[in-house]
Amino acid sequence: MSHFAFCVLGSGSSGNCSLLKINESKWIMIDAGFSMRQTKERMRTHNICMDEVGDVLLTHLDRDHFNPAWCRTLLNRGIFVHLHERHVDRGIRAGLDPKIMRPFTTSIDFEHLHVETVHMAHDVLGTVGFIFNYAQCQTRFGFATDLGRVPQSLLDTFTSLDMLAFESNYDPTMQRASGRPDFLQDRIMGGGGHLSNEESLAAVKHIAENSNLQHIVLLHLSRQCNASAIIRDLYQDHLAHLYDCVTITDQDRCSRLLRLEKQPTSLF
Ligand SMILES: [Zn+2]
Incomplete structure (x- = not known):
């Protein structure tokens, strides 16, 4: 059986961090937006410790x-940090040592895992979406957050997925009523910031039609301009057959551990 495990330690504008693991390999950390103390604390929810983390994406x-x-x-532990080549200068300015930086352009390869990457609009330097391919069990997991808009290249590559983690940032009515300054609302809603619940749902629907999703994990909910009840209603109304697959993540709490179970594919 395929043992593909994933959890979100927390997601939102105060910090993002997720963990992914294939079989007995080390955990891959996706983003490291919390303090060390908070990250370790949340990892303890699932009995995971830093020694078990091999790479950061x-x-x-x-x-x-x-x-x-x-x-x-990261330097002391020799943990490699994989980042898009466009982000290298920013990484150096943030204090990352080039010795542990592993820049990528289109893909990343681990021992049993091939990761395709999709570059997307978000502020000046953009952000990167990932598709984790575990060939042995034909398992595919797509991960995308902080998208200004959903590019065709994402819809073209996020196909045949078993699991999807995807941003669902704000409710437009709550955003407009938030009292936030216009420039901030424009930045968020103007195609270079974040996806509304409706934009996210439309993309998830498209992806689901070309996939066999066991889990849909919704990321980066705005604390001020979103509510999980609104998202639940949207899925109930528009994607009811996938309602039970949805996990809505929280800024302050670790998600449950999600697993994908698939039989290894015979080569003959
Ligand atoms: Zn963010």
């Missing part, structure tokens, strides 16, 4: 996705 280097306090620990 960064979607981008905004402060809620990479906390520079990690630089020394």
